Amino acid sequence: MTAAVDRARELPRPAPGWLARVDMGKLLAHLSLLLLVALWTFPTAGLLISSLRDKDQLAVSGWWTALTTSVTQGVTRVGTAEMQIEEGGRFVIRGNLFGTDTNKAIESFGLSNAAPAAAAAGQSLPMADGGAITVAADGGFEWVSDAAFTHTRGPRVFYVANIAPRFTVDNYIEVLTAAGVGRSFINSFTVTIPATIIPILMAAFAAYALAWMRFPFRGPIVALVVGLLVVPLQMSLIPLLSLYNGIANAFGAEDGKTYLGIWLAHTAFGLPLAIYLLRNYMAGLPKEIMESARIDGASHFKIFTGMVLPLSFPALASFSIFQFLWVWNDLLVAMVFLGAQESKLVLTGKLVSLLGSRGNNWEILTAGAFITIVVPLIVFFSLQRYFVRGLLSGSVK
Amino acid sequence: MHKYLLAGVSVIAIALASGANAQDFKFPKGEGAFSWDALQTFADSHKGLEGQKLTIWGPWREGGDQEQFLTVLAYFTDATGIAVEYGSSENYEQQAQIDAAAGSPANVTILPQPGLLADMASKGYLVPLGDEARQFVLDNHAAGESFVSLGTYNDKNGNATFYAVPYKSDLKSLVWYSPDNFADAGYEVPQTFEDLQALTEKMVADGNTPWCIGLGSGGATGWPATDWVEDIMLRTQSPEDYDAWVSNDLKFNDPKIVEALELFGWFAKDDKKVAGGAAAVGTTDFRESPLGLFSVPPACFMHHQASFIPSFFPEGTVLGEDADFFYFPAFAGKDLGKPVLGAGTLATITKDSGAARAFIDFLGNPISNEIWMAQSGFLSTLKSANVETYGNDTLKGEGQILLQATTFRFDGSDLMPGAVGAGSFWTGMVDFVGGKSAREVADQIQASWDAIK
């Protein structure tokens, strides 16, 4: 099974009898990963497709039906007497059952709930208000009568129609052009970037001390960090906000809701995980490197900045991703420590507010979810290249 | 770069910064049926506040009612010169509490739950409004007495004090239907509860499904059923019993309440009477359940829901034509008049200032009601507000039901303590439609009430 070392570029070329040489292990790996990825992607794919659908269809049919032609039943009110025109002594009301919609095709139509498919497209049905109506496949209708129409309420026409697959970016346009979205993007970056960088710096030093230095209470401090991971965020909101307000009042400010406040809060909330992850990674670095450096007379400070930091890049990168994500997607901390005024609203807050007071507008949610996901994915991709194998082996040689 | 940044600046920030700019008015001053004189009187009596800042925290969010509220604020700013900063969030109730507890509340806090305000009052977070404001509500609001008691809570030391004024009401006792579907099937709008039950049975006999009921609402799943039960309580028991029930002087497992639960069960726990069968009631989202009225063929013929529900009707639905409402009728056989269940928001001062007092006064001015009435979804109980300003006939009709009510009662679940009204009552209703008996559920809810005493 040495083929396991094969990289993609070394894959055996298809040659006569290649089937016999297909590496079963490799095939199995491909298949299992494919299955797992499919499982993980399916729900998200549903969200993506939903975000590209008409908002009226979201709650009516499954997202997978968006890909195929589906049949729908509907109803439209046709015009009142006001819309009639006289043509060659007859009275006509014209229009289209679908309005400006063009992806539907009438199969049949009718005049009551009891018989929504009384006639096929192109045929005519007599109307209660006089005359007869003809509906074409494209939804265009012509209601003709010899006598003038007098009805004041447009009668209903029922239809069975095929809907061709159609996608729209309207939902995205709606979100992106909403007033204040640009501002909330800037606000989110203002909150997120410092709140990602500051904890990493602090945690890296602390993690190094906890991993490689000898001092009393080391074990208990590690345990304390683990213990603090579990502190429910909600518990700290009121004490901390009171503290902020107290400080703000002492300086004569109105309240303690500032960017500085939220940076520091996110820093502190992210610290336990940062220290814990980084300490674990640093502790795993080969101790031979450290020892040889110590023997060469390097100080801890030098070892840390010169060797440990560069070697810990994969761990630093992965933590930055998570801290970035966490802060970027956070709503609670931002709302409490920054406030909900329009000028300070972060992107998540903006989206939630776009949902309306009663939380409907799923189309905005679906599109919004993808708009917010873009930035974290860019961060993920740009940091992923630091997960390179060989940093360590290179330094050992 | 500058251009790009400028595009990001919120419209609201501009609107508020430029304050007294006449172009911002939704309705030009001096035109229409609005009480412009009252606005002038208000402006004249609130001078010297120019340049002050006022922060308001409320439940209305963008895409919902925030725009309308901001149009109202524009007139306030114009009249007084006070700059207003309005904020809201998804969890506005929690945040109002957190801010109050931490010492950074808004000047004015507007909430739809009197129960929550009572809690805040008992912790000393609210500022008393005084006798004058109390008398004003008593004299100038329809059912003034009900609203005074809604805004009166015990303070830190247990003394009853007046804290909150009503602003914006919702009407709950409505049944929505499609007039066309009723006409096609030959059904008529019922005038009494007996008729309503007969109609329900007739629909079932015709092979139709009468009701769409959906209790789903994420974390608040169950609340639409509490409206049903409250409406039924008001139609089967006296208003005094209703009040006693809400304050738990009448136990939740009293036969009177169990009877009301069972009557709700008569509608909701019968597979033939609800779209999708009883199993779907608990999981169908309340926002989606009215859609059954408009589907082809109709999934149901009637939907019991408050006056806000048309915003969840399919796009293009014309009220009065495609959809209409009738009053959830009272029993002819019981002498309980025409009770009405409602809800609404109440405004309180959480950080005192001259501007905050002026704003509370402004909410009693007809113009603050009319500007919103003329737009959408706002029902006013303020007698001086001109009903001619209602934006459409549906609103006007709802306003009439509100003004004609012989008994007006506030949504009971909003008055009960949170652990019950926003907790065990909701979950109990879900259990009830899920198959538990009325008795069992009532006992369970009463037990949760006992646990917080």
Added chain:
Amino acid sequence: MSDIVQQVVGAVFAIAIALGGAVAYFWGSNWLLDKVLGTGTRMSGREITRRDNLRSRIRPWLFLLPALLFLSVYLIYPVIETFRLSLFDKTGRTFIGFSNYFWALGDGNFQRSIVNNIVWLIVVPSFATAFGLVIAVLADRLWWGNIAKSLVFMPMAISFVGASVIWKFVYDYRAEGAEQIGLLNAVVTGLGLPPQAWITIPFWNSILLMVILIWIQTGFAMVILSAALRGIPEETLEAARIDGANDFQIFFGIMIPQIRGTIVVVWTTITIVVLKVFDIIFAMTNGQWDTEVLANLMFKWMFVNFDYGRGSTIAVIIMLAVLPIMIWNIRRANAEEGTR
């Protein structure tokens, strides 16, 4: 306008200050330490030893100080405050001793939450870690591994509101005969079985909620484990291959032992996430149909009922639940000490 510029400038400034401040602090304090307690050739041997010892005793604290300061103010202080509040009634003014704890023990919802939490604690960390590990290992050796990892990572990046909509479209239930818009019911009815109102079926609904968290957390496990796997020296793997080890032997014999520490860390972290999990339950069921868990219960008492006493009590209990994990981590840290 100008306030945006001010804000951006402020943020850039903050980053500069933070970076500069950190460098200045760490570099400066270390320099100062070396200066004040530095050793020179003219000092006596004892003095040099004394100073060396003192330096190495002080230096760790210089490294730790900023982090400890932050942890104390932002986390330890609230924990103490929480514990204090748990001994008071709902107003936070009247001392009632341990009454809230006795209340909790007798409360039906609390008992149910404990049982549910135990199931969550068993299921979610193990599955998320296992899937994360498998995906990390597989993705490492396939040419499209990075694409695969990005796709598995996506759920992690979706905000919670988005995730709840996604799963609404998976578990949605429509009555039999109606068109299903939930994926799960579409599959079930496609197989000719009746649709189910999934989130209302006790026990199974909890499992379905756990699936959501596993779906999210696998991305976390995968990224951390993947970084650790890349940390295994190529030489070690090469040597094993030359010795004729097969894939499974390499996986179980070399990879897992090499990254065991990281697996423990990932498992611990996800366990703690589970203890704190609240959004999923809040958005999907709010604890109804027997799906209640501790964190959601705490949130309810804290911010729906505004009973700070009981809310704090449940929070303290959640924090106590992590004690065994803490003790275990102390022992691990001490064991490492021995090898160093």
